[in-house]
Amino acid sequence: MNDAVPSGPLLTMTGMTKQYPGCLANDHVSLTVERNQIHALLGENGAGKSTLVKIIYGVVKPDEGEIVWDGQKVTIQNPGHAQRLGIGMVFQHFSLFEALTVQENIALGLGSAKERVGLRERIVRISNEYGLPLDPDRVVHDLSVGERQRIEIVRCLLQNPKLLIMDEPTSVLTPSEVRKLFVTLRRLAAEGCSILYISHKLEEVRALCSAATIMRLGKNVARVIPAEKTVKELAEIMINMDLHAPTPRPLAPSSAPPRLVLDKLTIRSPNHFGTDLKDISLSLKGGEILGIAGIAGNGQSELMDALSGEILAGKPESVMIDGIAAGHMGPHERRRIHGCFVPEERNGHGAVTTMTLAENAFLSGFTRRALVRFGVIDTKKTSAFAENIIKVFDVRTTGPKAQARSLSGGNLQKFLVGREVLQEPAVLVINQPTWGVDAGAALAIHEAIMALAEGGAAVMIISQDLDEIFVLADRISVIAGGRVSEPVLTRDATVESIGRLMGGGSAPAATGEMEIA
Amino acid sequence: MTALLVAFLVSTIAAATPLLLAATGELVVEKVGVLNLGVEGMMLAGAIAGFATANETGITSLGVLAAMIAGLALSLLFAVISLTLQANQTATGLALTIFGRGFSALVGAGYVGIPAPTLPKIHLPVLSDIPVLGPVIFGHDILVYLSLAILAVVAWCIRSTHLGLILRAVGDSHDAAHALGYAVVPIRYAAVAFGGALAGLAGAYMSLAYTPLWAQDMTAGRGWVAVALVTFSAWRPFWLLIGAWFFGALMYLSLYVQALGVAVPSALLSAVPYIGTVVVLVLISRDARRIRLHRPAMLGRPFQARV
Ligand SMILES: Nc1ncnc2c1ncn2[C@@H]1O[C@H](COP(=O)(O)OP(=O)(O)OP(=O)(O)O)[C@@H](O)[C@H]1O
Ligand SMILES: [Mg+2]
Numbered sequence: 001m002n003d004a005v006p007s008g009p010l011l012t013m014t015g016m017t018k019q020y021p022g023c024l025a026n027d028h029v030s031l032t033v034e035r036n037q038i039h040a041l042l043g044e045n046g047a048g049k050s051t052l053v054k055i056i057y058g059v060v061k062p063d064e065g066e067i068v069w070d071g072q073k074v075t076i077q078n079p080g081h082a083q084r085l086g087i088g089m090v091f092q093h094f095s096l097f098e099a100l101t102v103q104e105n106i107a108l109g110l111g112s113a114k115e116r117v118g119l120r121e122r123i124v125r126i127s128n129e130y131g132l133p134l135d136p137d138r139v140v141h142d143l144s145v146g147e148r149q150r151i152e153i154v155r156c157l158l159q160n161p162k163l164l165i166m167d168e169p170t171s172v173l174t175p176s177e178v179r180k181l182f183v184t185l186r187r188l189a190a191e192g193c194s195i196l197y198i199s200h201k202l203e204e205v206r207a208l209c210s211a212a213t214i215m216r217l218g219k220n221v222a223r224v225i226p227a228e229k230t231v232k233e234l235a236e237i238m239i240n241m242d243l244h245a246p247t248p249r250p251l252a253p254s255s256a257p258p259r260l261v262l263d264k265l266t267i268r269s270p271n272h273f274g275t276d277l278k279d280i281s282l283s284l285k286g287g288e289i290l291g292i293a294g295i296a297g298n299g300q301s302e303l304m305d306a307l308s309g310e311i312l313a314g315k316p317e318s319v320m321i322d323g324i325a326a327g328h329m330g331p332h333e334r335r336r337i338h339g340c341f342v343p344e345e346r347n348g349h350g351a352v353t354t355m356t357l358a359e360n361a362f363l364s365g366f367t368r369r370a371l372v373r374f375g376v377i378d379t380k381k382t383s384a385f386a387e388n389i390i391k392v393f394d395v396r397t398t399g400p401k402a403q404a405r406s407l408s409g410g411n412l413q414k415f416l417v418g419r420e421v422l423q424e425p426a427v428l429v430i431n432q433p434t435w436g437v438d439a440g441a442a443l444a445i446h447e448a449i450m451a452l453a454e455g456g457a458a459v460m461i462i463s464q465d466l467d468e469i470f471v472l473a474d475r476i477s478v479i480a481g482g483r484v485s486e487p488v489l490t491r492d493a494t495v496e497s498i499g500r501l502m503g504g505g506s507a508p509a510a511t512g513e514m515e516i517a
Numbered sequence: 518m519t520a521l522l523v524a525f526l527v528s529t530i531a532a533a534t535p536l537l538l539a540a541t542g543e544l545v546v547e548k549v550g551v552l553n554l555g556v557e558g559m560m561l562a563g564a565i566a567g568f569a570t571a572n573e574t575g576i577t578s579l580g581v582l583a584a585m586i587a588g589l590a591l592s593l594l595f596a597v598i599s600l601t602l603q604a605n606q607t608a609t610g611l612a613l614t615i616f617g618r619g620f621s622a623l624v625g626a627g628y629v630g631i632p633a634p635t636l637p638k639i640h641l642p643v644l645s646d647i648p649v650l651g652p653v654i655f656g657h658d659i660l661v662y663l664s665l666a667i668l669a670v671v672a673w674c675i676r677s678t679h680l681g682l683i684l685r686a687v688g689d690s691h692d693a694a695h696a697l698g699y700a701v702v703p704i705r706y707a708a709v710a711f712g713g714a715l716a717g718l719a720g721a722y723m724s725l726a727y728t729p730l731w732a733q734d735m736t737a738g739r740g741w742v743a744v745a746l747v748t749f750s751a752w753r754p755f756w757l758l759i760g761a762w763f764f765g766a767l768m769y770l771s772l773y774v775q776a777l778g779v780a781v782p783s784a785l786l787s788a789v790p791y792i793g794t795v796v797v798l799v800l801i802s803r804d805a806r807r808i809r810l811h812r813p814a815m816l817g818r819p820f821q822a823r824v
Contacts, residue, residue, distance in 0.1 A: 099809070107682060
């Protein structure tokens with residue numbers, strides 16, 4: 001890519017320090033990325049990874065520290081400057097334009113008119129080639145997080161960067177998408193692009209990255225070669241504790257009464273290009289966890305919204321919560337009859353980012369936690385509720401008064417899951433429960449979900465992460481094209497059999513799209 | 518009957534022109550996510566600057582230029598306070614309107630009741646003499662055609678050019694635009710300045726063409742209607758045009774009914790165009806999805822580049 005024979009590392013950072021109010025996010029951190037290297041940046045939630053890469057990209061201004069780029073000392077002023085230096089970034093919380101189409105979003109990432117010639121065809125071709133199919137004409141607002149993630153990645157790849165920073169790009173991709181992405185990334189690295197890769201999926205990191213910098217509480221703790229360590233060792237360096245597998249749970253007795261029943265649930269998607277739900281019938285007993293697997297954009301968000309009450313079903317009887325017809329009820333009424341919901345989009349949907357944690361806890365918990373007294377918010381109780389979530393789910397933050405947007409991605413996720421679990425629901429539906437949380441926190445969330453089920457609640461997990469579904473669920477269904485397959489017992493299912501269903505038909509013959517490693 | 522129809526159409530188009538100019542400017546401003554409620558003030562500043570300049574120099578085109586500069590100057594004041602110093606946009610815009618009214622009244626005190634050179638109506642041989650069509654299509658002054666041309670260019674630019682895409686992007690998410698390397702604040706400055714110049718031009722149309730004199734508060738709330746048009750047309754240029762013409766038509770009809778001497782209080786009749794336009798536009802653009810797609814999500818929100 002660059003003509004002069006380059007030598008020395010591509011990027012060296014030393015002594016990077018960033019103080020937020022009440023939180024030292026980076027404390028004299030160093031990082032060196034070699035040329036042609038795929039370098040991992042690891043650390044638990046809130047370790048300061050996103051902060052460090054935002055400094056590289058000029059979004060966050062460091063208090064101290066020196067950056068040497070391509071042999072030159074630089075002060076990166078803003079993202080425009082970073083781009084001109086040849087740095088591209090895929091953000092953890094997307095930076096997309098909701099009201100614009102996929103093509104427009106990508107065009108905005110390409111500086112010159114020359115690069116935009118024939119863009120439409122290139123998007124279709126490249127996105128298919130990379131295994132991240134995109135429809136250029138769809139409006140981002142209507143897309144699921146998995147589809148949004150694809151846009152971010154494709155946009156960045158089209159910029160031909162010298163350093164590609166990816167902040168948790170695979171948390172919402174399916175295994176087959178991830179595999180194709182890795183092929184692309186390896187090819188890019190071979191062609192001379194360095195990659196700085198942040199992920200909590202340590203298996204991936206071991207397969208992909210040739211070096212890793214590990215952070216904890218804002219400081220460097222180690223620099224390792226991932227392939228030389230086991231996943232467990234890596235996780236233990238990261239979070240400084242041992243990990244154990246969650247204890248298996250007995251299956252719910254078949255005599256238990258159903259708590260969540262869907263009867264021929266049929267919904268027209270309110271989004272132009274959304275997926276309509278067709279004749280979905282499912283029944284969940286108390287004490288049972290049902291996993292819904294599927295590729296992003298096959299009706300997951302519609303199913304979530306139809307369950308939470310954001311989209312109302314035509315027939316009240318098509319959604320029954322604890323024997324009560326709830327299809328016509330909005331979210332608060334459904335909460336009142338013991339249904340709780342965690343949507344996938346944590347910024348803006350799950351949480352109001354400019355409000356405090358206590359306020360966010362109130363928004364969802366006020367009915368079930370009786371946080372309103374005589375029409376007035378009971379601030380003491382609300383604050384105590386938020387405090388309790390923070391404690392039980394080990395959310396790293398300064399307290400209930402912190403703004404939701406000041407939390408690191410994984411910590412906000414822990415808070416939102418905790419907020420619903422602690423309301424002791426009879427029915428809990430979670431979309432992507434461990435999106436972006438570290439190994440320790442994922443375990444904690446999994447244990448909380450299992451404990452909830454053991455206490456008699458019916459839990460539905462919608463996830464693109466098959467490993468997670470296999471760990472948690474008693475039965476697995478696959479959603480494809482707005483239809484849900486007959487649930488199978490997890491112990492009778494294999495990753496291959498589920499993967500085939502995700503591709504579409506139930507026929508055993510797999511086409512290229514469907515095969516799952 | 519034909520004469521009546523011609524009078525109706527001609528005056529509808531004339532009455533719509535200042536609205537169209539000001540609203541087109543405000544549309545661009547709001548598209549980049551800025552809410553400038555100072556349109557009325559900028560129009561008044563433009564009206565008096567244009568009138569005074571034309572009156573002193575005897576040259577109308579200089580008046581038009583001065584009006585645009587006055588509107589632009591006020592809008593830059595707004596931009597410094599609300600974009601650079603990040604004061605609340607609503608409050609700043611309201612203050613700008615109050616300032617523009619006071620300032621124009623002060624400067625205009627000496628110009629009340631005296632004539633100034635008027636913007637001439639164009640006359641094309643043959644074309645302008647066609648019955649009905651001639652006066653309705655070919656018999657206006659230059660600003661009428663300019664207002665339509667500007668609207669068409671703005672509509673095309675917003676929908677089909679990369680520049681327009683950048684404007685929409687900044688209005689949709691300033692953080693994402695910044696993250697992609699776009700200079701959010703300078704882009705907003707440019708849009709606000711464009712809106713200011715057009716508001717000034719709208720003022721010039723009022724004092725040099727529509728009612729060629731200066732009277733205090735002569736825009737009579739048209740700046741506010743322009744702001745309302747932008748919102749209620751759901752940020753779509755075509756509906757802006759329809760709304761402006763509708764306002765012009767109601768304006769003529771209410772004057773006509775008053776002239777007939779119908780026993781309706783004249784204050785009520787004068788209010789009809791304002792209320793009617795808003796009601797009709799609200800009815801047209803009720804579609805929540807359409808509004809969501811076109812409404813700039815960042816409208817009125819301050820932007821901070823670095824944390
Ligand atoms: N704008 C902000 N204001 C205050 N504190 C902040 C802000 N942004 C981040 N922080 C804090 O800085 C710390 C590091 O956050 P960062 O986002 O870098 O973590 P991370 O390593 O990316 O975590 P995750 O894996 O959860 O994404 C966190 O404790 C977070 O609460
Ligand atoms: Mg992060």
